[in-house]
Amino acid sequence: MSGVAGQKARLTWAVHLTVAALVVLWLVPTVGLLVSSFRDRDQISATGWWRAPFAVEQAYRTQAPASDAAAAKGGFVIAGNVFETEDMARAFPDGAGRVTGFGITGRAPGAFAPGEVAEMRRGGTLSVAEDGTFRVQASEDLGRRDPRIYVIAASPPRLTLGNYETVLGADKMALAFINTLTVTIPATVIPILIAAFAAYALAWMEFPGRGLLIAAVVGLLVVPLQLALVPLLSLHYRVGIGQSFLGIWLAHTGFGLPLAVYLLRNYMAGLPRDIIECAKVDGATDFQIFTRIVLPLSFPALASFAIFQFLWVWNDLLVAKVFLPSTDEAKVMTVKIVDDLLGSRGGDWGILAAAAFVSMAVPLVVFFTLQRYLVRGLLAGSVK
């Protein structure tokens, strides 16, 4: 369609820019969280993620160790470097940084410019140079009280995998990851198998009530799954399944089936009639036709539904909350994030972001490698 008459160059530029803006708008929220998942807590709360590549200015409190005091002409002197003190070593692991201001009270941590001399409240003076060397001068012995020093220093941008380590180690996200897999794989494979047989029967077998069944499947496409929660959970308890992995597989199978049967039937009904009739004439049974001919030919539709169901089950929160026990051993990632992390680490964005991306990793890989099939399946289902 390129080069259609009536397309002005100006308009083409507008289209390019609009699409670019749209893409940026769609990506920015995700990128923000992704960047934050690699930053540490201090830096996240100090500057926005869009400034992650730049140094972060923060106020620090440290103290000059009084035990280092040396007698000098007219009193005592403590000299050292603020970046080498214990308090700041965590933020400045290599012991170097740039001081942009210092102070003697927490209220005004940057009251003095580097190099200036500040009068301390309990007597004596303090000065801090830009490279962090400080000098405390007092006329009397400071005793054991370490003079406080406040500095504003720029810490270099720091990217860390610490959040991911915390999430996977201490927060049991690794277990939740395995649980999610355990829920997702059977809940994807079983409905496909069941639906494929049913779809074949609805597409190619003659029996009374076929049209009615197809209409019923279409109707069931829109039944809200909220309806199923209470009656089925109590049914699961009555037959002894209770809240368990078996229960959630059955539930996901039931909820995924209408779409599976509908998509697969549409696809199978479109297969060429000749092939199937030839096979019948050659004496193949329906079971053989299905497994040897229809199933291999339906691969695109099967794949697209598989991706769909996989994403849907992997990303599900509601069904897992209801049909799985709420113990730590059985939590899937979505439940873990919402009920545990969001509660206990509500403000800890680095951890939350890392957890979110751990849970997104598999769907994103599946999505990008198999996107073609997914789109084809969507089209088979909704465009006539």
Place this chain on the structure above:
Amino acid sequence: MSPMLQGLFTILIGVGACVGYFYLSNLLLDRVLFPPRGADPGRNISRANAVRPWLFLFPAMGALGLYLVYPVVGSFWRSLFNRSGEEFIGLGNYAALAGDEAFRTAVLNNLLWVLVVPAAATFVGLVAAQLTDRLSWGNVAKSLIFLPMAISFVGASLIWKFVYTNDADIGLINAIRAMLGAGGPVDVLQIPFWNNFFLMVVLIWIQTGFAMVILSAALRGIPEETVEAAILDGANPFQIFFRIKVPQIMGTIVVVWTTITVLVLKVFDIVYTMTGGNFGTQILPSYMMSFMFRDDGRATAVAFVIMLIVLPVMVWNIRQVRKEMQ
């Protein structure tokens, strides 16, 4: 046993049982019950062929019946009983719902979602489909806009919660506000009424890609002659789009619209993750969840109300399919 092993083990059993059922039941039918030999092989074959569809259909129909049909009846029946399920109270739960302020908020909010989200997602999707169709990098752009489809609602909610954070040094919205010189940071999720729209943005963000993909396929299916004729008649691009193209893909637009509408009624994760239904953002599914495990009578009554709301869509769908099949 480690969870991984247990998972693998159970996967094998589940899938194995499934394959086993189809294989063995067909074997049983062909070899034992109605073998195509003996006194009257023809009769046996036709008998086997009359049984086989039901053999193929049984697991699917069984699961559908149990997990989707039975709950419609079961939920309604359960909603007629009290909290513990022992005392029949008729429509008491529904009456209690009607008198509950929170329920009315939930219904109103749900209506708002149903009106705004499908419309916005379809419209933005349509525009995106049209704009990306001609670009050399259109497919890349489409993939990126489609990407949120892969993200869980929980993940998407976290992403947007981060954007909305009440801190100009963390949240993008407040940072932009600060840059424009507005006062202190605000928590947009706590602004009454408008916070609903901030939640809807999340779902629109997710669903636009879906609408775009389907509508762009429909746009490609438009015969070029109609567009060319319009160009010859001197129509400008906007006229071509709104007067020529949109009417031709109206059918697809309606399908996309309904699909998203149904999805909106099922959405629960976003509200649950972002506000927990507080600050006036309650919707029916999250309202129902607040009764789940506590008051089954009330919870099923809410579920049945959701069902009633979806009913017109269901009827429309079925009629559509029947029309196509004839």
